[in-house]
Amino acid sequence: MLVRLLYVSRLADPSKPEVIDGILSDSRKHNPELGITGILCYGAGIFLQAIEGGRGPVSELYNHICRDKRHKDVVLLDFQEIQERRFGGWTMGQVNLAKLNTSIVLKYSEKAELDPYAVSGKVSLALLEELMATASIIGRA
DSSP states (O other): OEEEEEEEEEESOTTOTTHHHHHHHHHHHHHHHHTOEEEEEEETTEEEEEEEEEHHHHHHHHHHHHHOTTEEEEEEEEEEEESSOSSTTOSSEEEEGGGSOHHHHHHTSSSSSOOGGGSOHHHHHHHHHHHHHTTOOBOOO
């Protein structure tokens, strides 16, 4: 059974932006063997991540993220059974919002700032799907 999980978190130590590269590297290294795909969107110290795969591996990964010292304020935004993957082309695609046209973020938010804590999970997922449709995702693996 395939599921999609969407969560938001904050970078625990904003003085260490290199942590983002470590998270992406870990994801790309371990996700293929677990059958997990997804996308990581980050900006202003906030992570928005969609993870897809089997129910068990996705749940285990989410629990690992909740315990990961690189993240804080982890909040589950959406969890659903899915018929097919939406982000299947990426072991972990990435979007850096600092390099993104702010009009895309503004389309889904009150301000041109990423704040998944202030919108519904469905809105956050719609933003990720738009980023995919506009080829804003990099790091295809």
